[in-house]
Amino acid sequence: MNADEFRRRGKEMVDYVADYLEGIEARQVYPDVEPGYLRPLIPPTAPQEPDTFEDIINDVEKIIMPGVTHWHSPYFFAYFPTASSYPAMLADMLCGAIGCIGFSWAASPACTELETVMMDWLGRMLQLPEAFLAGEAGEGGGVIQGSASEATLVALLAARTKVTRRLQTTSPGLTQAAVMEKLVAYASDQAHSSVERAGLIGGVKLKAIPSDGKFALRASALQEALERDKAAGLIPFFFAVLYQFPVHSTVLRSYKYTQKFIFFFFTVVATLGTTSCCSFDNLLEVGPVCHKEGVWLHVDAAYAGSAFICPEFRHLLDGVEFADSFNFNPHKWLLVNFDCSAMWVKKRTDLTGAFKLDPVYLKHSHQDSGLITDYRHWQLPLGRRFRSLKMWFVFRLYGVTGLQAYIRKHVQLSHEFEFLVRQDPRFEICAEVTLGLVCFRLKGPNSRNEALLERINSARKIHLVPCHLRDQFVLRFAICSRTVESAHVRLAWEHIRGLAAELLGAEKE
Amino acid sequence: MNADEFRRRGKEMVDYVADYLEGIEARQVYPDVEPGYLRPLIPPTAPQEPDTFEDIINDVEKIIMPGVTHWHSPYFFAYFPTASSYPAMLADMLCGAIGCIGFSWAASPACTELETVMMDWLGRMLQLPEAFLAGEAGEGGGVIQGSASEATLVALLAARTKVTRRLQTTSPGLTQAAVMEKLVAYASDQAHSSVERAGLIGGVKLKAIPSDGKFALRASALQEALERDKAAGLIPFFFAVLYQFPVHSTVLRSYKYTQKFIFFFFTVVATLGTTSCCSFDNLLEVGPVCHKEGVWLHVDAAYAGSAFICPEFRHLLDGVEFADSFNFNPHKWLLVNFDCSAMWVKKRTDLTGAFKLDPVYLKHSHQDSGLITDYRHWQLPLGRRFRSLKMWFVFRLYGVTGLQAYIRKHVQLSHEFEFLVRQDPRFEICAEVTLGLVCFRLKGPNSRNEALLERINSARKIHLVPCHLRDQFVLRFAICSRTVESAHVRLAWEHIRGLAAELLGAEKE
Numbered sequence A, B: 001m002n003a004d005e006f007r008r009r010g011k012e013m014v015d016y017v018a019d020y021l022e023g024i025e026a027r028q029v030y031p032d033v034e035p036g037y038l039r040p041l042i043p044p045t046a047p048q049e050p051d052t053f054e055d056i057i058n059d060v061e062k063i064i065m066p067g068v069t070h071w072h073s074p075y076f077f078a079y080f081p082t083a084s085s086y087p088a089m090l091a092d093m094l095c096g097a098i099g100c101i102g103f104s105w106a107a108s109p110a111c112t113e114l115e116t117v118m119m120d121w122l123g124r125m126l127q128l129p130e131a132f133l134a135g136e137a138g139e140g141g142g143v144i145q146g147s148a149s150e151a152t153l154v155a156l157l158a159a160r161t162k163v164t165r166r167l168q169t170t171s172p173g174l175t176q177a178a179v180m181e182k183l184v185a186y187a188s189d190q191a192h193s194s195v196e197r198a199g200l201i202g203g204v205k206l207k208a209i210p211s212d213g214k215f216a217l218r219a220s221a222l223q224e225a226l227e228r229d230k231a232a233g234l235i236p237f238f239f240a241v242l243y244q245f246p247v248h249s250t251v252l253r254s255y256k257y258t259q260k261f262i263f264f265f266f267t268v269v270a271t272l273g274t275t276s277c278c279s280f281d282n283l284l285e286v287g288p289v290c291h292k293e294g295v296w297l298h299v300d301a302a303y304a305g306s307a308f309i310c311p312e313f314r315h316l317l318d319g320v321e322f323a324d325s326f327n328f329n330p331h332k333w334l335l336v337n338f339d340c341s342a343m344w345v346k347k348r349t350d351l352t353g354a355f356k357l358d359p360v361y362l363k364h365s366h367q368d369s370g371l372i373t374d375y376r377h378w379q380l381p382l383g384r385r386f387r388s389l390k391m392w393f394v395f396r397l398y399g400v401t402g403l404q405a406y407i408r409k410h411v412q413l414s415h416e417f418e419f420l421v422r423q424d425p426r427f428e429i430c431a432e433v434t435l436g437l438v439c440f441r442l443k444g445p446n447s448r449n450e451a452l453l454e455r456i457n458s459a460r461k462i463h464l465v466p467c468h469l470r471d472q473f474v475l476r477f478a479i480c481s482r483t484v485e486s487a488h489v490r491l492a493w494e495h496i497r498g499l500a501a502e503l504l505g506a507e508k509e
Helices: A003-022 A053-067 A086-098 A109-125 A148-170 A176-180 A193-202 A219-231 A283-293 A304-309 A311-317 A348-352 A360-364 A388-423 A446-459 A486-508 B003-022 B053-067 B086-098 B109-125 B148-170 B176-180 B193-202 B219-231 B283-293 B304-309 B311-317 B348-352 B360-364 B388-423 B446-459 B486-508
Strands: A141-145 A183-187 A205-208 A235-242 A250-257 A262-268 A296-300 A325-328 A341-345 A427-429 A437-442 A465-469 A472-478 B141-145 B183-187 B205-208 B235-242 B250-257 B262-268 B296-300 B325-328 B341-345 B427-429 B437-442 B465-469 B472-478
Touching: A003 A053, A003 B003, A003 B086, A053 B086, A053 B109, A053 B388, A086 A388, A086 B003, A086 B053, A086 B086, A109 A141, A109 A341, A109 A388, A109 B053, A141 A148, A148 A176, A148 A183, A148 A193, A148 A235, A148 A296, A148 A325, A148 A341, A148 A348, A176 B176, A183 A193, A183 A219, A193 A205, A193 A235, A193 B193, A219 A235, A219 A283, A235 A283, A283 A296, A304 A311, A304 A325, A304 A388, A341 A348, A388 A427, A388 A437, A388 A486, A388 B053, A437 A446, A437 A486, A446 A465, A446 A472, A446 A486, B003 B053, B086 B388, B109 B141, B109 B341, B109 B388, B141 B148, B148 B176, B148 B183, B148 B193, B148 B235, B148 B296, B148 B325, B148 B341, B148 B348, B183 B193, B183 B219, B193 B205, B193 B235, B219 B235, B219 B283, B235 B283, B283 B296, B304 B311, B304 B325, B304 B388, B341 B348, B388 B427, B388 B437, B388 B486, B437 B446, B437 B486, B446 B465, B446 B472, B446 B486
Parallel strands: A183 A205, A183 A235, A235 A296, A262 A465, A296 A325, B183 B205, B183 B235, B235 B296, B262 B465, B296 B325
Antiparallel strands: A141 A341, A250 A262, A325 A341, A427 A437, A437 A472, A465 A472, B141 B341, B250 B262, B325 B341, B427 B437, B437 B472, B465 B472
């Protein structure tokens, strides 16, 4: 395909994309296909000679679309939002064309420098403490990671390296293995898959800090755990605090394959922020404990973080000043298409030192000066795309007020759904509605709610996934799509009520 | 921005992309900017109210482009190729529009299933042993990772989990820490950053297997290392074999910031495949040793792998049948835009079990059946894009013959450059030219070649990076761009010769 054909096909694709997104409401949100549906529709080997573009675009409708779960349908209320906006898509086109690999400053200076500045922009939108910003001479700074899981892992590895070096300085004979055997990481929720994974990969123990009766994390519980473990000869070094969003607070442990579809059960281990979605004000309590004990504090607000650009939600982040690293995902709720996970650290040398065995390296590096950033030392992979273009396009084409309006609209829609649920005495709200998620259920046994969910997802008009809250099987209604409006929410609710009435009617028979 | 404006702006962007790539030859391949150039050109905070699209697109030319290293310029011969093609860009537009997160089968069945089938297509193009393919009932299969580094890390973690479980089965009292302390991973090249990092992250010892005088890896050297380590009470469990491509065979250890630009020194530790780029036929020797000793064999052909779709290069992969996992990057040399790193395993349960503490999990999973694939268990992050669309578009719009022709053209161009260098008695070729890389230098001291490189990169007409081979400072001429032609190679050579003449003239004065 030459440039001329790309001009033609590219414009056709722009129209296809616009048609798809404008018409997405009319598509069935969850597909009808069975596992293994696709293979018989596609030849077993690649063609020897080229197919035509018409062949492919026809096959997109025939083969791909019937198997797509339409995450951007206004009837998609499952999992969590994943960002999609036209400005981000335009930026991605440019990113693909430039196609540079920004592993070092020299490999494409604009790629590195725009990222640093965009992370400062975003940090200022969130009113992050100045220490997290790169600025002109700061020791901190931001980096785009692929996912919150990667950010957690990178933070844990940086903390592991830092504590190991510190101990080896005072006890030169100490081996890395001897240190690692004693390291303990803590999480506010043991079941969170990203922290569990990071601990597993990093080869360190991971312990949950028990929450109190109200599922809040208390400084006393953390202090107690630290004292107990230190007395047992262990070395506390890392504490991950997660803003919970049921699904994110959960491990996708098992699924049930029913006749027509698959859905997930999310196991929530009782912990802060799960009952009251995203409400979380314990950083101010546990932060000083971490600080005093020299424990690295990592704060992960993967979903909730976007809301903190609104002054009325910013208080939820109070205490972040005690953190060593902070992360959230603009690719969830800030209109920047996946992937764009924003991570900040107070000391960039903690990250850049994490992947090097030889501490001498750091002394030779110019990185301390803040003059040159080589992002390959901030992340797991070597290569990286020019992802900051997406942030630049989105922030400029929406403006801060536009982004705030977007967040507020979603929050307002979730409250609208909450209001509707509360009008119906057969239903109950299971968790305080703070941001864009409503956890609700039919009063009564779990089996009734399982049956309701099965009816909902079998009908295919809307898509939901469940979670468990305190042994209750709960339906999650997440405001996801960029184009979801009050009308969709009300239609969804009428649909759910109708299915509930059928179900309760059938129960009586 | 609504759909109508996206239709208009999207089409403008298609033209911008086509204009950029058609006119890229006229742009200076390496930028003139100094570190820190960008920040003063951009406001310190995001705008409160939206900017216009015209503002942004103007700023792309004013602010971004002056700082871009143009990886797709036909005068870019640095680092390694990174793929770029129009079909991949079209697929990426579609990927952005669908915008699904394919962490599980149900989260978007088409996203998962197309990936499985495309990895089979690609595996068949490479004539991979059937055991690596998913097929309808295979135990193996492929997955798209973000980078070769991630693939290496995932393989190492899978191997670590596998050996730990095996040992814990026979010695139930054994702790994970006790096992990890004794684990040893081996690499054919100790300095390779991705293996070094994987070992560091995984908390295991990493040792280099010494190569013989011809930089070839012998089974005897591996067997000797294994015997010695086992006798010392250690547990060999993982061996990473890397197809070397200087840069990939190297750690970007240090850089020098000169007045006008930054370049890298690549430290190559003598090992197989470095002198004779990508030539490597030792898998047949070391494979059986790994097999006999129960050591996981991971083969990484990040750059070279693409060439194996040509029958005349396929013999370089002989012995892959002994590997447990194999990886290469279509995003380097197979026209699939970054990121797309292709990884196969013979037993998918080895991967899916690697990130789970609880082996019982596997028993509950349907994954063994091959019916349902949940790719989140195959990788480090949770989220993932619909990257297989790029493979599908590229493979179909080029056809296998088109892809083979593309590889062959690059190999032919590198031989053409080699031929030109060999005509000039002032120069020497430093390594056998097998695929798309020529390592060459001026005869004489390293300082002369450093000076030559500085002249080349200061002139900004072409872009090269150096490497070290056997203590020699060597210039790397990598065939990179999709649009590079014989004329560009010849112009580059005349340019280099001219600068060499100036340099040698100045030396005489």
